[in-house]
Amino acid sequence: MSLPIPDLVLRHTCVFCGEVWQTDRICERCLDTLPWNRTFCERCGQPVVEGLPHEVFCAACQKRLPAYDKARSPLHYAFPVDTALKAMKFHRQLMYAPAFASLLVSLLKSEFSDCDGLVAVPLHRWRHITRGFNQAAELCKELAKRTGLPVLDSVARVRPTKSQSGLSSAMRKKNLRGAFAINGKPVPRYPLVIDDVITTGATCEQLARALRSAGVERVGVLTVARASTVFRQGRP
Helix, strand or coil, X not given: CCCCHHHHHXXXXXXXXXXXXXXXXXXXXXXXXXXXXXXXXXCCCCECCCCCCCCCCCHHHHHCCCCCCXXXXXXXXXXXXXXXXXXXXXXXXXXXXXXXXXXXXXXXXXXXXXXCEEEECCCCHHHHHHHCCCHHHHXXXXXXXXXXXXXXXXXXXXXXXXXCCCCCHHHHHHHHCCCEEEXXXXXXXXXXXXXXXXXXXXXXXXXXXXXXXXXXCCCEEEXXXXXXXXXXXCCC
């Protein structure tokens, strides 16, 4: 039996299992099995061992606070999230962007309710030309649709950098030093940096420094996933 036209319009296919679903693009069953980031440092968002006091910063933040004020990631960079993000980033599977944005929007509203602009982590122009798109910008577009927040185009990656994959934390920092610049347009008071995954935080650190140099008051970071070995499956 064919579905009425209104039902067809309102239904989506789950990006993980292919089941027809009526709301967003991840079904309830798959939501329950995703690797959720349930316990994390209040400042940097780095996952911590469950049972530690909620207000306590992680050891890295106690030693040295990051340039951004707060980072959050709803998921761990583990299967099937890692596979999906790689498919979006390297194989142009852009149907994952609205699916992951549906998870980010509630966290944006609860944790960054007073942010006043979205900033996609930029690619250098040559990498953008080669890849054809920026996965962070795709996530930004979806979040802008759902929240009405403006997407800033005043941030640029002015220096080509090596891929961060496989680099140590120190090498990542060196690789990104001086990579970002603000082109002089007015910047918001509290921008929210958007990306697909945060590993050591080096990229967000350098971008936050560039934004602070341009005069912003605070910087938030929101990514789909966080690379870590500390996680449990199942919704928080």
